Amino acid sequence: MDLGKGSNKSSANSPAVIGLIAVITVLLGVGGLVIAQLTPVLFPDQASAEANQIDQLFKVMLGIGGSIFLLVQGVLIYSIIRYRKRQGDNTDGPTVHGNVTLEVVWTAIPAVVVLGLVIYSYQVWVDIQEPKEDELVVHVEARRFGWTFLYEDERLTAGNGNGNENSNATRFPAPDLHVYAGQPVRLVMETEDVIHSFWVPEMRIKQDLLPGRTTEMRITPQLVDGRASDEYPLRYRVVCTELCGSGHGAMFTYVYLHEDEESYMQWVDSSVESVLNPPEDPVLNGMRIMASGVYGCQSCHALQDSREGMTLSWDAVTGPSLQGIADRASTRVSGQPAEEYLYESIYDPGAYIVPGYGNIMNQYQFVNPDAAHYLPKPDAEAITAYLCTVSDEFTPEELAENPLCDFDNLLSYSEMYTMDGMN
Known part of the structure; x- marks a missing residue:
């Protein structure tokens, strides 16, 4: 039996079949949209502007994937029922030969979908990497098995009282990352030993740190929907996602998201004060x-x-x-x-x-x-x-x-x- 010839071709072009295909397409599209709405359930807080873009991209991909999933499962269920073995029927099924039109369709449609996703994904990546005005620069140093964050402050100068005369003397260190809503941040990242990977799920950011190279990553923290003012600063976990040795599982710290600049500067002032006026003891x-x-x-x-x-x-x-x-x-x-x-x-x-x-x-x-x-x-x-x-x-x-x-x-x-x- 050749599906590309004879009466089958005529029936395939009939208004009833075309209408059925249209209805199925609409149902698959609606089903994909419904599945895409699961994105907020699957993901944690959206603590950065980048999270909005990445979640929207994921929602599109989940919608397309959901439609394909429903199509495959629908065809599978239909085939199981329609072509099940019936009692007393011991005959072989008909011989089916290829259908060029069908093969072109199922090749062209995925190609167009993938191309569209590539263009969309690239645009999201470009937007995330785009330099922002008045960025807060934080230097990130990774080592087995921990993180150190260095913040620049104009009140610090070389030889600030702790004996440190290197370039880091104009920065103060902290074991955690502190940011505040609305302030773009540029993370300048280096590793002292092996490859590490910086990941904050709530901000949808992940960046590898490579020996001998400086890598960068940008984030714009934002207020989180549903969180009250008295919950700030919010604390999210920073983990290393690149196996780096026996202590890899314990290589984590935290990022503190302050509600506003005032709260953030209170922490900065306290940290700078401890550097400028260290204890005499x-x-x-x-x-x-x-x-x-x-x-x-x-x-x-x-x-x-x-x-x-x-x-x-x-x-x-x-x-x-x-x-x-x-x-x-x-x-x-x-x-x-x-x-x-x-x-x-x-x-x-x-x-x-x-x-x-x-x-x-x-x-x-x-x-x-x-x-x-x-x-x-x-x-x-x-x-x-x-x-x-x-x-x-x-x-x-x-x-x-x-x-x-x-x-x-x-x-x-x-x-x-x-x-x-x-x-």
Whole structure:
């Protein structure tokens, strides 16, 4: 039987068949539109203007896919019923030969649909990448297994009091991303080690970070429908979606969406103030530095501590826990004082490897401010001073009276310490 010849061709062109095809086409279109309305149910909050565009693109694709799904399922169900085996019928079905018209149709229509989606998708991508006026620039640094965000502020200048003379001295660090509704943001992204991928589902943004390259991504945060003012700042999770090592699953942080510029600037002012006027007490200054996330200590270590309005709540497991580190630091290396062990571990983590852990910590250096992993000696001294007070056996007040570390020796050791002979 040839479907392209004879009476079948005449019947295929009959008004009844054409009308039926038209009705089916309309029903499929309506069905696709109904399925497309599921988009808000499937997706999380729309926290950026880009989310609106991407969701609309997805809605179009879901509508087209829904129509095709209904068509395929409809033909399948019809065929199962219409051509089912009937009782007593043992004959073979008719031999069917190809239909050129049908083959052209089912090739041309998908080609047109795909071409349309390509053009539409490209336009959305171009719109998202288009530079915006008065963009807020945030520098994003990724490392195994955490994120650091650097914000520029005109109040900061090189040599702002923390000993940091490199280009980042005009920026202040934070372990989280802070933005506010209506302010376009340009994220300038770099990785210190392997490939990472920055993903915020609620903002519909995802960007790979490649070693040796600087990548960029733009977002325009917006107010979220259905959220009251007292719910702001909204907090959304930032995750790495590129397998980057044993701590990949714990490589996440948060983006805080402020309702307005006033709320955002309150956070900025507080952060800048802590950089311009760090605590005179080296212990508190060390805690401030670690809390800022500038060196990514929270990426690998566990530590719970709260002092003077600062809180560290880390639960990473890739590196050894820092909880109670002051109690055991002097026992790590025979004959080495606690302060020397802690200080050396910052610059030469391979000098002593805690059993059960690998030597995967970045090796920081204090020689070249513009090179990777720069950590000036004053910061290392402050961090060491703080860690010398992280004890499970004694309170900070008790350690102030009877310290476990010799701080004069710490300064002397730091002054003579060199980068020679690193492991």
